[in-house]
Amino acid sequence: xxxxxxxxxxxxxxxxxxxELIDAAQDxxxxxxxDSKSELVEAADADIIFEVTKLEVSEKVVDFAIExxxxxxxxxxxxxxxxxxxxxxxxxQNEAGVVVIPNFSIGSMxxxxxxxxxxxxxxxxxxxxxxxAGKIDSPxxxxxxxxxxxxxxxxxxxxxxxxxxxxxxxxxxxxGVPIHSLRLKGVSAKQDVYLGGESELLTIxxxxxxxxxxxxxxxxxxxYAATAKGLTVGLATVAGLNS
Numbered sequence: 001x002x003x004x005x006x007x008x009x010x011x012x013x014x015x016x017x018x019x020e021l022i023d024a025a026q027d028x029x030x031x032x033x034x035d036s037k038s039e040l041v042e043a044a045d046a047d048i049i050f051e052v053t054k055l056e057v058s059e060k061v062v063d064f065a066i067e068x069x070x071x072x073x074x075x076x077x078x079x080x081x082x083x084x085x086x087x088x089x090x091x092x093q094n095e096a097g098v099v100v101i102p103n104f105s106i107g108s109m110x111x112x113x114x115x116x117x118x119x120x121x122x123x124x125x126x127x128x129x130x131x132x133a134g135k136i137d138s139p140x141x142x143x144x145x146x147x148x149x150x151x152x153x154x155x156x157x158x159x160x161x162x163x164x165x166x167x168x169x170x171x172x173x174x175x176g177v178p179i180h181s182l183r184l185k186g187v188s189a190k191q192d193v194y195l196g197g198e199s200e201l202l203t204i205x206x207x208x209x210x211x212x213x214x215x216x217x218x219x220x221x222x223x224y225a226a227t228a229k230g231l232t233v234g235l236a237t238v239a240g241l242n243s
Contacts, residue, residue, distance in 0.1 A: 003226050006032035006043035008051035008061050014075055017211045018050050021218055028222065040064045048225050050218075052076055055137075059083075062098060066090055071097040071225045073218075075104065077141030079233075081148060088231045097228030101235050102141035104217030108191065109235040111206035112142070115193040116149040118204065123160055124196035125150060126171065130182035131189050138181035142191060144174050145234065150193075151175035188213075 005022050009015040010033040022028045032042045040061065043049050048071045051061045055078035065072035079087070079100050091098060103109065119125055129143040151159070159176055171178035190207040208214070217235050224238045236242050 002027055002029045003047045003222075004029055004031040004045060005048045005050055005222065006030075006034060006046035008034040008038075008040075008043065008049060008057075009053040009076075011035045012052060013211050014052040014214065017214065018052070018218055021215055022050075022222070025219065043070075044068065047071060048073065048222060050075070050222060055079070062087065063090075065098065066094065066096045069095045071228055072099065073221045073225045074098060074100045075218075077102065077137045077144075079141070080144060084231065084233060091230050095229060097225055097230060097232070099221055099225045099228055099232045099238065101217065101221050101238070102145040104214035104221065104235060105189075105206070105208055106216055106235070106239075107206050107213070108142055108189075108208070109217070109239065109241075111191065111193070111204050112146045112149060113236055113241060115146055115195070115204045116153040118193075118195050118202055119150040119153045120157065122195035122197050122202065126178045126180070126194050127191065128180045128182070128194070129189075129191045130184055130187045132187055133183050133185045135183055138183065139172055139174065139179040140181065140189075140191075142189075143179045143181070146191070146193060147174040147177035147179060150177055 005028050007015055007018050010019055022030050031045050034042055049065050050073045051058060052075040055076055058076035127143050129140050131140060162173055162176055162178060171180040188208050188210055193204040195202040221238055
């Protein structure tokens with residue numbers, strides 16, 4: 001069986017990569033390529049929608065998918081815990097499946113998982129993330145998700161106040177973790193999680209050098225979404241690491 005896929009954001013870096021992967025895969029076929037001038041109705045015949053756009057567009061695409069009981073893979077940044085909670089409520093009474101993936105990189109998925117595990121043993125934690133100069137959002141969705149998972153892993157511990165919380169230069173505090181964002185030429189995507197302890201520093205670092213790093217994760221998410229129902233968040237859940 002071939003699943004019909006519509007790609008929303010088809011002219012961007014990630015959209016173009018998704019088109020190449022879907023076109024080469026034997027279990028998928030492209031039925032629509034949507035850009036900023038397209039109408040969402042063009043995705044009406046798709047079994048799965050793959051979208052990588054901007055948050056304000058992403059929200060409309062997800063609403064369209066839910067309204068039409070479709071499966072959708074969301075690769076857009078900005079879906080924080082509050083928005084995900086609202087989304088989960090919308091999905092309670094239909095057959096739609098929404099798979100939200102902050103980062104499609106297998107290495108990034110593992111690095112975030114490692115950071116969440118390590119966070120149980122360290123009270124001083126900060127994140128530095130760097131992306132290409134053209135990335136318009138900050139902090140990145142990956143950094144936000146990492147901070148949220150770090151906070152969740154420490155839910156039964158005493159979470160101290162973050163030093164420097166009132167110092168703007170110390171970054172944006174997300175779920176109790178300061179995040180510092182860099183946007184630079186010569187960078188694709190890099191994240192370092194610093195965990196400080198007594199006389200020691202643990203650094204969990206991950207870097208991608210091109211969008212090709214997201215290929216395996218995109219295909220994994222699409223195949224998972226084909227039979228998904230309700231809300232799924234993170235590549236780790238798709239891969240079964242959170243089961």
